[in-house]
Amino acid sequence: MIDLEDKIKNTNAIKHFSPEQNLFYQNLNIKHKELMLQAIKESMKHQFQHNIGNIIALARGALEKLNEEFIKITRVLCLTEKPNNILMWAHYASSHTGFVVEFDQENGFFKQSRSLKDEYGYLRKVKYHHHIPQIDPLSENISEHYLIKSDEWKYEQEWRMFAIEKDSSVKKTINNNVYDLYTLPPSTIKRIILGCQATEGFKDLMSNTLRKDIKYSHVILNKARRSNSKFEIEIDTL
Structure with a gap:
């Protein structure tokens, strides 16, 4: 306080x-x-x-209410900087059987903020801390609360973009959970990288999908493989 x-x-x-x-x-x-x-x-x-006790209680209540409202109206796109991060492949790409999509961060889709105070529509880097930072409930930068993680997650090198729930294109219900899907312009996609364990059938399916649709003709298709000499992921052109 x-x-x-x-x-x-x-x-x-x-x-x-x-x-x-x-x-x-x-x-x-x-x-x-x-x-x-x-x-x-x-x-x-x-x-x-x-009145410090009442002030703390009011501030805590206000932050909890803010958190509830933010989660209710906001969806978050989470991205990483490096396409060859072994842990990210293992955790988020079905243990190397899936694929990575590389986006063009200079594309206008990722620069949609309407003002300096706008919280939505643009990429921001996640900050990692060992200690939980104090949150000032009177601050105008309260959204920074949603850009902070424990430094145990530093390996993710995460960036986030906030989107408004009502702007989603499709809502899907899976196992009683509702998911909001958003339309990404094809021009945002630069490259698709197949995992080390991706099957030949999956590779052919992805290649045919990109070839058949002219909107994705610019997208580069690569495949990851484990290095023979280092604990690293290397990426080859197909």
Whole structure:
């Protein structure tokens, strides 16, 4: 709660004066103005310390409500920087039998923010911390809360993009869970990399799919393989 106390110390109390209070203040000399502001801030600090339990409870409740509302209206696209990360292949590509899609991060689809305060429609890098950072409920950058993970996940090198739930193209229900699907412009896709354990049948299916649709004719098809000399994934052109 130190940040809240600092905010009180740095509060511009004058802008909250009534017209009568402001007139009284303006007629004071410099020394008395300083004494008046000091007294006001001491009173605010006393009120803060006296009510700190209620303030913490209110802040916690506000953050929980914010979290509920954010999850209700927001969907998150999660991406990684490296296509040859062994752990990412194992965890998210069916143990190397699936595939990786490489996107063009310069594509306009990933730069849809409408203003500097917009939280949606653009890529942002996830930050990794050993300690849980304090969240200031009065901050305008509250969305940063959703861009923080334990440094145990640092290997993922994750980027996120927030999307609005109502903008999804299709809703699918699987095992009583509702999933929102979004349409990605074909121009966003640069490359598809098949896993080390991908079957020949799957390779042919993917190759034919890309060839048959002119919208995907620019997409490069690669295949991953395990290095013979290192614990690494190498990527070959097909």
